Amino acid sequence: MTRELETVQGEDESSPESKITRRRFTQMASVLVASLTLPAVSTAFASSSSIKGVRLWRSPDKTRLVFDLSDNIDHKIFPLTNPQRLVVDIKDTRLPGSLSKLELGQTPIGAVRWATRQSKDLRIVLDLKQKVTPRSFVLKPNETYGYRLVVDLFDEQKATQTTHAPVIKQTNRDIVIAIDAGHGGEDPGAVGHRGAREKDVVLAIARDVAKLFEQAQGFKPVMIRTGDYYISLRERTRKARRHNADFFVSIHADAFTRKSANGASVFTLSQRGATSEAARWLANKENSADLVGGEDGVSLGDKDDVLARVLLDLSMTDSQSRSEKAGSKVLSQLGRVNRLHKSKVEQAAFVVLKNPDIPSILVETGFISNPGEASKLITRAHQRKLARAIHTGVKEFFIKYPPAGTLIANNRSNAGRATYRVRRGDTLSGIASKHSVSLNQLLAYNSMSVRDTLKVGQLLRIP
Ligand SMILES: [Zn+2]
Known part of the structure; x- marks a missing residue:
């Protein structure tokens, strides 16, 4: 716990705390730990909100963290570099549980750390494996959930994906x-x-x-x-x-x-x-x-x-x-x-x-x-x-009703009127060669796949 507190306290490079000597810092951290372990003191500092749960979702372009809150909260996020981190500061909030069980596998998050600051605020630090564009917002309660803090980490866009290829009429x-x-x-x-x-x-x-x-x-x-x-x-x-x-x-x-x-x-x-x-x-x-x-x-x-x-x-x-x-x-x-x-x-x-x-x-x-x-x-x-x-x-x-320019439409307009009624023992490739068309043409023309079964009496259109 002490180690965790130290590293997390040290994240805010802009705050005066980051400039204090390590010795003083350790002293301060132990004071904090002491105050947290004394029940009487910690109740005196009791926070108004708490984090009741957390969920993580990975989609193709972003990672979403959702914190369930007991109340509306004040928060801010800011990134830090060398190494890449995202800091989430939440005012007057406790975290009774743990964030260590999150499945971080496919996400840009390497680790999650957290600590209490000024004996009442919560700081969560996401150690990042790659650069992301963060966004956060609080959602109001609905019929399924209460207040939620959402932190989205958008993957860096690959430059080639942002330009759209011109639509070519095929x-x-x-x-x-x-x-x-x-x-x-x-x-x-x-x-x-x-x-x-x-x-x-x-x-x-x-x-x-x-x-x-x-x-x-x-x-x-x-x-x-x-x-x-x-x-x-x-x-x-x-x-x-x-x-x-x-x-x-x-x-x-x-x-x-x-x-x-x-x-x-x-x-x-x-x-x-x-x-x-x-x-x-x-x-x-x-x-x-x-x-x-x-x-x-x-x-x-x-x-x-x-x-x-x-x-x-x-x-x-x-x-x-x-x-x-x-x-x-x-x-x-x-x-x-x-x-x-x-x-x-x-x-x-x-x-x-x-x-x-x-x-x-x-x-x-x-x-x-x-x-x-x-x-x-x-x-x-x-x-x-x-x-x-x-x-x-x-x-x-x-x-x-095939749209113009599609294979299906083309097959339809090129159509002769020829049809073939399936007999016992027929195979798709047999019917194709009998009419001097390729199996693929026959399949496309009838919108079938090779795995479709033929029924006796079924009417096939011949390209
Ligand atoms: Zn539905």
Whole structure:
């Protein structure tokens, strides 16, 4: 403890303490230790706030530390160099527990030290392995957490990544599907029966959907969230746009006040309010995720509604009708593997659907608040079925309405009318060579993968 106090006290190079001699410093430190070990004295200095817990999240571009606080606090952060450190000073705050159990593995943090200063303030020092850009803020309580101090450490940007390559109009390009697993990190989403967490269930399903699109000729998946961390709702749509996505699907598994509520649903954006009470309720819940995750909370105000309406007039009408068409394909596929909550595509004002130019749907794969549905949702078998339904629905839509310049569109317009009905004993490569086309052409043309099984009587289109 004494050693820890010494090193931490010495961090503040700008303070007079750093200039005192080591001898005096050691004396001072031992006085501090003495005062801390005397219960009567330490109660006299009792602080008004305390740190009740700490969580650490690593995302592709930053590390987030979240401290649970008993109260609102005053704090400041400042970096120190040689070696790289970040100091977090919190006024009138105690740390009854320990910060030594944090999993620092993939983060730029080498070690965490802490000590009490002036017998009441808390100083936390992060020893850094590389340069970061820090940011900190305090979040107000919400329905899940109390006050929190968030310290973000942004990785140094690689210079090459900041410039965007010009968009080249490609021919035969892949159709880009942005797959968004809802929630993550600080925001668990709905927590259901036996602790099943929405953020985990939907990430597993999203990964399955991505795998299926990887195998489908003419498609390219982009995962919006790749691990257990939070991304703000606006950043989700921005990331989709950065990847020139042709489609955006957000995957959820929600809760409702009525335990009996069950079934899957598909939503598209509504500007004129939700179509059902449940839709309105869910929209509030999904949108409040940013208040849990702590970003863009303010962006749900009037300004965005105005902007959204302008964009709607410009380009959303087309995107909206495409969203609905794709949504109903997905819904009918979901109906084969799950009970449906509503038999029609519903509309609600979800922030993640506010993509003016990218057709977007939000899939509620089921209600995690329903004990029966929750126990299915956590099984890999059911997750895979849901993923296959989402994949098939979206794929069917794009085969019917492929964007210009894509491989799928090209195959469609080059089409002769030739078709072939599969007979017993046929193989894909056999059919391809019989019609003097390559196996890949045949697969792409029918949006199949080599792993798809042929059914007798199935109609294949021949390029
Ligand atoms: Zn959700």
